[in-house]
Amino acid sequence: MSVDAAGYWRLASAFLVSRENPNTRAAYARDLRQLAHALGVDDAVGRALPFGVEDDPGARAAAEALASLPLGWWQGWRDGLDGRLASRRRRVAGVRAFCRWWSRLLALANPVEDLRPPAASAERGQERLGRELVALAPPEVRTLLGVAAAPGPLGARDVALIELLYGCGLRAAEAAGLDLSACHLDEPDDPHVWVVGKGGRVRAVAVPRSALDALEAYLRTARPELRSRDRHPRRDQARHRDADAVFLGARGRRLGRAGVWRAVTRAADRAGLRRDGRRVFPHALRHSCGTHLIQAGVDIRYVQAHLGHASPVTTEVYTHVTAAHLREDFDRAHPRARLGF
DSSP, X not given: OOOOHHHHHHHHHHHHHTOOOHXXXXXXXXXXXXXXXXXXXXXXXXXXXXXXXXXXXXXXXHHHHHXXXXXXXXXXXHHTOOSOHHHHHHHHHHHHHHHHHHHHHHTOOOTTTTOOOOOOOXXXXXXXXXXXXXXXXXXXXXXHHHHHOOSSHHHHHHHHHHHHHHHXXXXXXXXXXXXXXXXXXXXXXXXXXXXXXXXXXXXXXXXXXXXXXXXXXXXXXXXXXXXXXXXSOOSOHHHHOGGGBSSBOTTSSBOOHHHHHHHHHHHHHHXXXXXXXXXXXXXXXXXXXXXXXXXXXXXXXXXXXXHTOSSHHHHHHHHHHHHHHHHHHHXXXXXXXXXXX
């Protein structure tokens, strides 16, 4: 059964409007464009205003067509996805959320209720998982911080930024959105920051000593110098709130998520950590935080709260990565594991 293009995009537009976080909306939009391509739906069809979609016969017809697709079609779509395992799983999760939303809104059957996410192959499961979660070794993190400490206010900013990404396990968007009013650093027993995470969920994150020292040094000297460079404030301050931003760019305005990526990858290049095609990016520091906490014996429930995971199942992936690293160390070191012993 074919899916009406106009009805599909009105349905998709209404779903995207229901998502609060702009980064979440952008990710879902990419997922729905890829699903449209698999369905043969024209992406050039104009999108109408997504209000009252439950009374739109075209949107209902598109939803009914999606609901009539057998589970085998959805499984074939899932198995045909390309990219890394984490990317494919995220796409499936996005489409599942979309179908769950319109099935409840229009009282239709959810065709992907039994669709499982892509799984790693049995013989290479842990190897693939290790590639998906890029975690730096503690000496590599120290090297990264050492080369980030360049002269000038931008160097101080990059050190504080990398310290928070690693020590607090922040996502790039969380670091970019961090406000001065959310920083409670003068509490001697509990310095912390309030972070707005996925889905608008707010959590308090403890700031470790090294990150606290770097952040206070940046706020004391470097940030005022950067802020003074904003000679022509933007009109849309209700959106950017540059004056309350913790991390600023070279022009004195709030550092965006792309700026966070550039700061980390620039330091990784100087540290020589991106040789041989290795990927080092802000989320790698978050993965390193979770992995190192688990390796140090920290309770998984604390790690879940620290990283802002909605489910402990997400946090458990770090236990698998740690187990894979332990097996690699065992294979290298233990005499009984050596070939030819």
